[in-house]
Amino acid sequence: MRPLLRTGFEYVERGADRIFQPQLNPLVQLGALGFFLFWIVAVSGIYLFIFFDTGVVGAYTSVEAMTHTQWFAGGVMRSFHRYASDLMVVVLAVHMLREFALDRYRGVHWFSWFTGVPIIWMLYASGITGYWLVWDMLAQYVAVVSTELLDWLPIFGEPIARNFLAPSSLNDRFFTLLVFMHIAIPLILLFIMWVHILRISRPKVNPPRGLAIVMLVALVAVSLWKPAVSQGPADLSKVPTNVGLDWFYLPLYPLTDLWSHGAVWALLGGFTLMLAMLPWLPPFRRPKAAVVELAHCNGCGRCVEDCPYEAVRLVTRTDERPFLQQAQVDWALCASCGICVGACPSSTPFRRTAGLKTGIDLPDFPLRTLCERTESTAAALTGPGRVLIFACKHGAGAGRASDTVEVPCVAMLPPSLIDYVISRDLADGVVVAGCAERACYHRLGGAWTKQRFARERDPYLRTRVPRERLTTIWASPTEQHGFAKALADFTTAIATLPPNRPVAIDRLTTSAIETPELSEEVVP
Numbered sequence: 001m002r003p004l005l006r007t008g009f010e011y012v013e014r015g016a017d018r019i020f021q022p023q024l025n026p027l028v029q030l031g032a033l034g035f036f037l038f039w040i041v042a043v044s045g046i047y048l049f050i051f052f053d054t055g056v057v058g059a060y061t062s063v064e065a066m067t068h069t070q071w072f073a074g075g076v077m078r079s080f081h082r083y084a085s086d087l088m089v090v091v092l093a094v095h096m097l098r099e100f101a102l103d104r105y106r107g108v109h110w111f112s113w114f115t116g117v118p119i120i121w122m123l124y125a126s127g128i129t130g131y132w133l134v135w136d137m138l139a140q141y142v143a144v145v146s147t148e149l150l151d152w153l154p155i156f157g158e159p160i161a162r163n164f165l166a167p168s169s170l171n172d173r174f175f176t177l178l179v180f181m182h183i184a185i186p187l188i189l190l191f192i193m194w195v196h197i198l199r200i201s202r203p204k205v206n207p208p209r210g211l212a213i214v215m216l217v218a219l220v221a222v223s224l225w226k227p228a229v230s231q232g233p234a235d236l237s238k239v240p241t242n243v244g245l246d247w248f249y250l251p252l253y254p255l256t257d258l259w260s261h262g263a264v265w266a267l268l269g270g271f272t273l274m275l276a277m278l279p280w281l282p283p284f285r286r287p288k289a290a291v292v293e294l295a296h297c298n299g300c301g302r303c304v305e306d307c308p309y310e311a312v313r314l315v316t317r318t319d320e321r322p323f324l325q326q327a328q329v330d331w332a333l334c335a336s337c338g339i340c341v342g343a344c345p346s347s348t349p350f351r352r353t354a355g356l357k358t359g360i361d362l363p364d365f366p367l368r369t370l371c372e373r374t375e376s377t378a379a380a381l382t383g384p385g386r387v388l389i390f391a392c393k394h395g396a397g398a399g400r401a402s403d404t405v406e407v408p409c410v411a412m413l414p415p416s417l418i419d420y421v422i423s424r425d426l427a428d429g430v431v432v433a434g435c436a437e438r439a440c441y442h443r444l445g446g447a448w449t450k451q452r453f454a455r456e457r458d459p460y461l462r463t464r465v466p467r468e469r470l471t472t473i474w475a476s477p478t479e480q481h482g483f484a485k486a487l488a489d490f491t492t493a494i495a496t497l498p499p500n501r502p503v504a505i506d507r508l509t510t511s512a513i514e515t516p517e518l519s520e521e522v523v524p
């Protein structure tokens, strides 16, 4: 089911890329949009609260006054508040499905997934308490069904439905309690949203300005076109019939007419449990976490900067070497993406300490193995136009034949390895094939690779690497056609270039070393 979902997402995302431009594609910004919508709901909610009267009678009349007598501000704000909340449900659902489709819910990703589950509950609790506050017929229906459902649980000693929702017992204090809940629950929601992204480096919590503007304009347009209105005052002496439901927040309410309350709770509980357990169904075999090799770590912090999962930090030096700090990996957070290996200045194939060691390495796929595979794969290439491919195992180039070295993420490649391949004439051209730009499996791998190649981020790709001999292809597994075409075009272009020449050894030994203090031995 997941591959099917992923394929579906990719088709829709490609379509959205054409409509919005890739950088404004909302499907790529769902987490950020969720935060943005939260702020819209919060600001519009504060406005509504100023004019809201927390009383049995005042609640309905104050909302009506905002809707009709100051429709230009209060009415729009009310609609804004309603529609942004509805959109948040949609954004949350699509975001959750997309992370699932991209297989970013297991392994180290479990934390964001698991903390996403209470987000769903808090969002719904926020929305449902919001509906109560209006105290119209829909609010009455929601209040009655909700309290009956809550009364089924063996939590409250006295039935809330009878104690609070009878014409004789409903009072202003109950509304004050509701207002308190409608403010407290979103604050808890915000707190969980913050926890949700704690284990992610540089989370995208703000959408690009263009997308934010499009969303604001769309919300204003819908608010003016179809303003949110009440459905007649609540009357506890009558049973509300024919209320219009909000299908975003209340889809399960009609189910209470058909099912017993126990069955509805069983559905909710089962769904929640299934979602919460999903990262471990079936158990995920995690590759071994990155390890720091102190003898080759100078504490520069590049690995800390580049790790997408906050898995590395700098701590006080524990050995005798003349550096203040050293890298330390938290194995529980490490996704074994190898991006830190690509970032470490010690990761250079020009620097041949015993067995090619680096400051930070992957036990299951060390830099040494990467270099050996590069050399053996390159040796099997035949010309003219010998093109060596480094492919991300989550992208279109994965699972290819003998011309490809597969890596957990293309940002695991130290730029010096590309320099090494070309300056040693191991190949005539190099393709770095990452996953689609809009869906980088390890979040930042594509961005870091581009910045390193453009010499905007350490470690830089040296200027002496002829850029016409290097290309990047960003494509997902379903974009095989585009991948094959880009590869064929590059291979043709390489075949027309003059033969590649190895860089003279004396130039290699003097210019290839990036951190001389770490380079005990250099084998050109």
Ligand code: HEM
Pocket: 030, 031, 032, 033, 034, 035, 088, 092, 095, 096, 099, 104, 105, 108, 109, 112, 113, 114, 115, 116, 117, 119, 120, 193, 196, 197, 200, 202, 203, 204, 205, 275, 443
């Ligand atoms: C309104 C609710 C939510 C908001 C605002 C939100 C926000 C975010 C943000 C900002 C990110 C980081 C994106 C990035 O920069 O790469 C993220 C990642 C993620 N979210 Fe959510 N999220 C919400 C709900 C959920 C829910 C309900 C689930 C699933 C149950 C979920 C699962 C995930 C997962 C698995 C990741 C990826 C973590 C990783 O790559 O390791 N989120 N979310």
Ligand code: SF4
Pocket: 289, 290, 306, 307, 308, 309, 310, 311, 312, 329, 333, 334, 335, 336, 337, 338, 339, 340, 341
């Ligand atoms: S392999 Fe390195 S960059 Fe990747 S998660 Fe682990 S420590 Fe971070």
Ligand code: SF4
Pocket: 292, 296, 297, 298, 299, 300, 301, 302, 303, 304, 326, 327, 343, 344, 345, 346, 359, 360
């Ligand atoms: S990038 Fe390498 S040298 Fe720098 S702190 Fe990390 S492991 Fe140490």
